[in-house]
Each structure stands twice: as C-alpha cells, then as structure tokens.
Amino acid sequence: MSGAPVLAPLVEPVAQLSREEVTRYARHLSLPEVGEIGQRRLRGARVLVIGAGGLGAPVLQYLGAAGIGHISVIDDDRVETSNLQRQILHRDADVGRPKVESARDALVRLDPHLSVEAIDDRLTPDNALSLFAAHDLVIDGADNFATRYLSNDAAELTDTPLVWGTIFRFEGQVSTFVPGHGPMLRDLFPDIPDADSVPSCAEGGVLGVLCGLVGSTMAAEAIKLICGIGEPLIGRLLRCDVLTTAFTTLRFSADPDRRAVTDLAEVTAACAAPAVTAAPPVAEATVAEVRDGSGGAVIVDVRESWERQIVSIPGSVHVPLAAIVASGWPALAEAVGGAADIVLHCRSGVRSATALEAAAPGAPAGVRLRSLAGGIEAWTAAAADDQQP
Incomplete structure (x- = not known):
C-alpha cells in the first residue's frame, strides 16, 4: 500500500x-x-x-x-x-x-x-x-x-x-x-x-x-x-x-x-445546451436545400475513402480533409471544375467545417463555400423519411 x-x-x-x-x-x-x-x-x-x-x-x-x-x-x-x-x-x-x-x-x-x-x-x-x-x-x-x-x-x-x-x-x-x-x-x-x-x-x-x-x-x-x-x-x-x-x-x-x-x-x-457540431460559425447548407438541387451545388465529400464505401451522396466528388488542410483551395479547385457553389460534407459536419475554414481564404471571389449541416447522417435520415409510407 x-x-x-x-x-x-x-x-x-x-x-x-x-x-x-x-x-x-x-x-x-x-x-x-x-x-x-x-x-x-x-x-x-x-x-x-x-x-x-x-x-x-x-x-x-x-x-x-x-x-x-x-x-x-x-x-x-x-x-x-x-x-x-x-x-x-x-x-x-x-x-x-x-x-x-x-x-x-x-x-x-x-x-x-x-x-x-x-x-x-x-x-x-x-x-x-x-x-x-x-x-x-x-x-x-x-x-x-x-x-x-x-x-x-x-x-x-x-x-x-x-x-x-x-x-x-x-x-x-x-x-x-x-x-x-x-x-x-x-x-x-x-x-x-x-x-x-x-x-x-x-x-x-x-x-x-x-x-x-x-x-x-x-x-x-x-x-x-x-x-x-x-x-x-x-x-x-x-x-x-x-x-x-x-x-x-x-x-x-x-x-x-x-x-x-x-x-x-x-x-x-x-x-x-445544444450539441455543437462546428466550433466557429461557418456558412451552412441544409439537407433540404442541397437535395432540392435548384442551386446546382457541387457536393464534396471530405471523409476517408473507406467511409464512402459504406455510404455516399450520389454525384459527390471526393477530396479528403487532409488534402484540403494541407493545400487549401487548390486541393478543391481541380475537383469542382470551376463550380461557383460548393457544399462540403463529412459524417456530421465537424470535418467539413474544418475543411471550409482551410479552403475559404484562397477561394476566388464569387465562389460560395458551405458546410452541409448534420453531414451525411442528416442526409441519410432525410432519405429514410422519404421512404416512409
């Protein structure tokens, strides 16, 4: 003792x-x-x-x-x-x-x-x-x-x-x-x-x-x-x-x-206290806005490749968070093909908010960068609701 x-x-x-x-x-x-x-x-x-x-x-x-x-x-x-x-x-x-x-x-x-x-x-x-x-x-x-x-x-x-x-x-x-x-x-x-x-x-x-x-x-x-x-x-x-x-x-x-x-x-x-998904405030897009598709936003998945094998948003492009943090906007530029409206997403919204902060300072004027509120969890929940009788 x-x-x-x-x-x-x-x-x-x-x-x-x-x-x-x-x-x-x-x-x-x-x-x-x-x-x-x-x-x-x-x-x-x-x-x-x-x-x-x-x-x-x-x-x-x-x-x-x-x-x-x-x-x-x-x-x-x-x-x-x-x-x-x-x-x-x-x-x-x-x-x-x-x-x-x-x-x-x-x-x-x-x-x-x-x-x-x-x-x-x-x-x-x-x-x-x-x-x-x-x-x-x-x-x-x-x-x-x-x-x-x-x-x-x-x-x-x-x-x-x-x-x-x-x-x-x-x-x-x-x-x-x-x-x-x-x-x-x-x-x-x-x-x-x-x-x-x-x-x-x-x-x-x-x-x-x-x-x-x-x-x-x-x-x-x-x-x-x-x-x-x-x-x-x-x-x-x-x-x-x-x-x-x-x-x-x-x-x-x-x-x-x-x-x-x-x-x-x-x-x-x-x-x-409500759960906080992203530390500093960032521009967000709701699932309803993105699913509506009227804005023609390009969806960028910042998760790891193995996560996309489980579930992914149809039509989304893949740019891992690590690449965006390391290089900023240039890591996104080639993948989005000159799009002016870009929505980043991860599982719940934490990593996409980090990616947005890393990419935003170098983004050209007129480019709109947003983080998908609730991430793919919110996206799949909305899709499941649609399938309810």
Missing part, C-alpha cells in the same frame, strides 16, 4: 451461496482476498452502469461474470454495425435494437440468475440522484462531458462511489472517486469542457481492444470497492497508451479551494 485510504467493504454479504454458485465462482473462492465472503458481497451488490457502448460492454460482461447480484444499465442508443468492432457484448443480430436490451439479454445468457434492469433512457439531472441513491456503486462509461460531470455531481450529492473511464483512439484513462475518501473528478478537471473540444470516437476513431483493456480495469475497480480489497485508484489517474504499451499513474489531491457540489444547476445547464 502507498498511503491510500483504507476503505471498508462497500456491500454487506448475502446469507449464503448456492451449490451452483460455489461451482461457478470457484476461482474467486480460491483467492484469499475474495473468498466466500467476498463472493457473497459481490452477489449482494447493486451496480449502475452508465452506457452500454465501448466501455460499458466490457464492464457489463465482467461484472456479470463476476457474480454481481443486480446490474442496472442506462443508455438511450441503438446498436449500429460500426459498434461491433469494439462493443463485443452485442451481436450482428442486435443491430437496430436498444443497446440496453441487447446488453440485458447477453448478461442473462451468461448468468440466468443475474438480475438486470435495462433503462432505455439518458442519464439526466431529473433521474440521476434517484438512480445513484438506489445503487451501491456507479460506473461511468459515458461518451460526453456533460454526463461525466453529472455523474460526478450526483455521486457527491448521494455519497455514491463512482468509477470513471475514458477512451480515445489508442489512449485510455481510469480513476475512482469515493466521496469523503479522496478527490473527485472536479478536483482533477475543474471545469466542464466545451462539447466539441475533443472529437468523438466516431470522428477520431478508437482501437477496439482498448475498450476491453480500460473497461476491464474499471470492472476491477468496482470489485475491489465492493469487496474492500486492494488499493483502488482513489487520488490516482491511470493512463494507458496501447501503441507504446505505456502505463503511467498521475497522483492528484483534493482542491481545498473548490466549492462543494450542492446541486445540479451547472450540469443541468450543460446537459440542456
């Missing part, structure tokens, strides 16, 4: 294990640090997992396999084909289903005696406090800043331990926050960042196996807290880089000048 707070086990044990449970958890029972009493604590635990995606999937799998008595999972997303590369709790047959329903079914297949509540909803200031208070521990696998800070504040207000993790590209972070026993997320990162200050995994990518590494670490933190064993990551931030196989630990302490969390007012405002 290195001076970390010694915590009592988080959960009281159930009365006994069944014969089947003794067999199922035999490898845990052989561990002196866990043993029968620890396994009975796991069976008595109630854990809330926020998110059934990249981090939530491995967390749910390992907590379900470990014998957690009750797991609630909250997520309002649906399974997509692009999720399957890393969210291995879900199967191809689950595409289109609510993630929480797919996750519940997967956990019950793993352990028919496991109690699972699937909450097809988003964590909000309206439900956070009651959900946190109803569970012994919360694991935050959310993919946005507002929800992460909502989790922190709800944990502080309800005195609920919180295990936190993030992933991006090849790097991950994990820490554990126990109110009254160490620093919290706001001691480490005091202010809620802007929603678009870091690209999403959809925009920036993520190595699938990183999710398993970070999610398994988060599950291990939960097990340690429930059983009262080991040294949880309280006051420590674990950082991993799978490209270099480097693991580092940053120690941090509570900020004595930080105001205590007394309500959810700040995170309520952050959760209510």
Whole structure:
C-alpha cells in the first residue's frame, strides 16, 4: 500500500451461496482476498452502469461474470454495425435494437440468475440522484462531458462511489472517486469542457481492444470497492497508451479551494445546451436545400475513402480533409471544375467545417463555400423519411 485510504467493504454479504454458485465462482473462492465472503458481497451488490457502448460492454460482461447480484444499465442508443468492432457484448443480430436490451439479454445468457434492469433512457439531472441513491456503486462509461460531470455531481450529492473511464483512439484513462475518501473528478478537471473540444470516437476513431483493456480495469475497480480489497485508484489517474504499451499513474489531491457540489444547476445547464457540431460559425447548407438541387451545388465529400464505401451522396466528388488542410483551395479547385457553389460534407459536419475554414481564404471571389449541416447522417435520415409510407 502507498498511503491510500483504507476503505471498508462497500456491500454487506448475502446469507449464503448456492451449490451452483460455489461451482461457478470457484476461482474467486480460491483467492484469499475474495473468498466466500467476498463472493457473497459481490452477489449482494447493486451496480449502475452508465452506457452500454465501448466501455460499458466490457464492464457489463465482467461484472456479470463476476457474480454481481443486480446490474442496472442506462443508455438511450441503438446498436449500429460500426459498434461491433469494439462493443463485443452485442451481436450482428442486435443491430437496430436498444443497446440496453441487447446488453440485458447477453448478461442473462451468461448468468440466468443475474438480475438486470435495462433503462432505455439518458442519464439526466431529473433521474440521476434517484438512480445513484438506489445503487451501491456507479460506473461511468459515458461518451460526453456533460454526463461525466453529472455523474460526478450526483455521486457527491448521494455519497455514491463512482468509477470513471475514458477512451480515445489508442489512449485510455481510469480513476475512482469515493466521496469523503479522496478527490473527485472536479478536483482533477475543474471545469466542464466545451462539447466539441475533443472529437468523438466516431470522428477520431478508437482501437477496439482498448475498450476491453480500460473497461476491464474499471470492472476491477468496482470489485475491489465492493469487496474492500486492494488499493483502488482513489487520488490516482491511470493512463494507458496501447501503441507504446505505456502505463503511467498521475497522483492528484483534493482542491481545498473548490466549492462543494450542492446541486445540479451547472450540469443541468450543460446537459440542456445544444450539441455543437462546428466550433466557429461557418456558412451552412441544409439537407433540404442541397437535395432540392435548384442551386446546382457541387457536393464534396471530405471523409476517408473507406467511409464512402459504406455510404455516399450520389454525384459527390471526393477530396479528403487532409488534402484540403494541407493545400487549401487548390486541393478543391481541380475537383469542382470551376463550380461557383460548393457544399462540403463529412459524417456530421465537424470535418467539413474544418475543411471550409482551410479552403475559404484562397477561394476566388464569387465562389460560395458551405458546410452541409448534420453531414451525411442528416442526409441519410432525410432519405429514410422519404421512404416512409
């Protein structure tokens, strides 16, 4: 140990294990640090997992396999084909289903005696406090800043331990926050960042196996807290880089000048703020305007070639973002053939806004450059609406 707070086990044990449970958890029972009493604590635990995606999937799998008595999972997303590369709790047959329903079914297949509540909803200031208070521990696998800070504040207000993790590209972070026993997320990162200050995994990518590494670490933190064993990551931030196989630990302490969390007012405002798809304002074209076709705009796809293989806008030309950022307007000039009205698009509007900023300074007078609002996601949604009876 290195001076970390010694915590009592988080959960009281159930009365006994069944014969089947003794067999199922035999490898845990052989561990002196866990043993029968620890396994009975796991069976008595109630854990809330926020998110059934990249981090939530491995967390749910390992907590379900470990014998957690009750797991609630909250997520309002649906399974997509692009999720399957890393969210291995879900199967191809689950595409289109609510993630929480797919996750519940997967956990019950793993352990028919496991109690699972699937909450097809988003964590909000309206439900956070009651959900946190109803569970012994919360694991935050959310993919946005507002929800992460909502989790922190709800944990502080309800005195609920919180295990936190993030992933991006090849790097991950994990820490554990126990109110009254160490620093919290706001001691480490005091202010809620802007929603678009870091690209999403959809925009920036993520190595699938990183999710398993970070999610398994988060599950291990939960097990340690429930059983009262080991040294949880309280006051420590674990950082991993799978490209270099480097693991580092940053120690941090509570900020004595930080105001205590007394309500959810700040995170309520952050959760209510509309999502921002492009940092500085840029000229935009709506899907309706472009689909109308009356302006004769040339549509330029700034995504990668492999993305166009999944779906593309008919008639669009391809000029990758990297080329436009490197060369500016000349990268577009040859592809658009002297067009005076050009609409750039990507998946959601973030990269096309960046491309517009790079190309606009060199564009000739009279050339109209716009970014497609909502990107190809908005385009395909509009096309799907047209096909509805």
